[in-house]
Amino acid sequence: MRYKNANAVLPEGLVRELQEYIQGGYLYVPVERSRQKRWGEVSGYREELQQRNDKIKEEYRGGSAIEVLADRYGLSVYAIRKILYQR
Known part of the structure; x- marks a missing residue:
């Protein structure tokens, strides 16, 4: 699994929102169960x-x-x- 820069794949507003919870760390986003x-x-x-x-x-x-x-x-x-x- 490759890491991706959040700024490259997410809207700016969502990046700012995520930064309220985690900054400079790694965040795993799991696949939906149906997929x-x-x-x-x-x-x-x-x-x-x-x-x-x-x-x-x-x-x-x-x-x-x-x-x-x-x-x-x-x-x-x-x-x-x-x-x-x-x-």
């Missing part, structure tokens, strides 16, 4: 993990042992079980 993205949605990593998990489930149904899957994907046996038994 928030879930973790990994912007980068596409969430979809990538879902595809990997689907492949793990498919291989397990095809007869691959949990220990083999853990080794193949570099995950713990616990993590593989979590993937297999998630809803």
Whole structure:
């Protein structure tokens, strides 16, 4: 996240009003809830993990042992079980 100078993006009156509360500090303005993205949605990593998990489930149904899957994907046996038994 990059910082922006308030003078460059806000009306002068609003900057003066904000200066009544904070001067020379950092102010975080959160995204509206309706515009928030879930973790990994912007980068596409969430979809990538879902595809990997689907492949793990498919291989397990095809007869691959949990220990083999853990080794193949570099995950713990616990993590593989979590993937297999998630809803």
